[in-house]
Amino acid sequence: MRWDDFTGPDDLRAMQDMCSRLWSPAARFHPGQLAWNRYSAPIDPARPRAGEAIAVWRDAAGRAVGFGWAEAPDWLELQVDPAHPAVAEDVLDWFEEWSDAPSQSVLLMDDDPIGEACRPAGFVPDETAPFLRHHLMDLSALPSASAVEGYRFRHVEPGEASDRAACHAAAWSDFGPSEVTGASYALLMTAWPYRADLDWVATDASGRMVAGALVWLDPATGVGLVEPVGCVPGHRGRGLAGAVTLAALHALAHAGGRTALVTPRGDAGYPAPMRLYQSFGFHPGVRTVTWTRSLGR
Incomplete structure (x- = not known):
């Protein structure tokens, strides 16, 4: 070998x-x-x-x-x-x-x-x-997408790498400065199996991206990984992270995905994401x- x-x-x-x-x-x-x-x-x-x-x-x-x-x-x-x-x-x-x-x-x-x-x-x-802890969901049991007043949900368009990177960096600012830049996100968008139609954002009344959920579909298995999800601090508490994730999961199902996978922390140190995904119907698996x-x- x-x-x-x-x-x-x-x-x-x-x-x-x-x-x-x-x-x-x-x-x-x-x-x-x-x-x-x-x-x-x-x-x-x-x-x-x-x-x-x-x-x-x-x-x-x-x-x-x-x-x-x-x-x-x-x-x-x-x-x-x-x-x-x-x-x-x-x-x-x-x-x-x-x-x-x-x-x-x-x-x-x-x-x-x-x-x-x-x-x-x-x-x-x-x-x-x-x-x-791995969490899995059969997309045939996917809940209905939800709306949040004052916000629009859509997928990312080509040429929006800088705005998408800024949204991600702001959403993850609680954990320190993000390494994601417009240039790195532009390169990411060229990498297999990235698809812009599975990269979803919430935008506010001004059109600024304020939350995002990226899903990666492996066409060979039909499994879509949700990685990452985030909401910028000034827009939290409105259900945007959950709503944009559901929008991305519906796009995943439309694209032929059969199963969704997400891997949040499973210990007591950071339980909120796991609770959110389980509220959608994700079931906990191996750790x-x-x-x-x-x-x-």
Whole structure:
């Protein structure tokens, strides 16, 4: 089994195709999540950002069967084809060799077989860490879209990357300055499987975007990932985040989506988004678990 350093969009697409091929309700990644993670900040498309590393493992036919995405020296995201379990050990070894962090963490789904490789490598589950919980909805049971007086709901148009980025940055300002820029959002809009008809916003009376919900449809599985959703602070408390999400989900169903997926925090530290999605009819499923090891460096 060979691995190569990440060299650009073709490698990302190979990783996304693997995620699509392996997707199940218990899978860690949806192809849209990789696109959002990659393009939600200014980057050179041909290489990882400073301080991160990405590698892709392929089988003899050249098909991706695993990847490691070190988002930081102390944080690894990975996925491995269950038909090639030994690749998990290779990814962990690759991460240890690349990283100089004294402690390292890996985010897995609960009961992920990769845990069998993590434990011998010194990782142990951290049950106190925040976690995400997958939530799924059959779109045949989608509630009716709702209106909010004084606001209009529509999808994003080509050429609106700067306005859409500004809406997102303002909506997420509570968590610190956003890395999303007009340039990065314009690049995001060119990435598979982005579709402008599934990128919905609420606009106020002046036409300013004040809330947004982006949905990523994987046509092979019919699953649409909701990522991200937000409302700018001055317009909260009116139900806009929920209404724009429902509008985007109806667009997803119209586009042929069969299932919606969202992955909010599942712990008590940030429960509001999970409660919102469950009020629409999303049902909780599997959760993530953080595995951590200390290398004593």
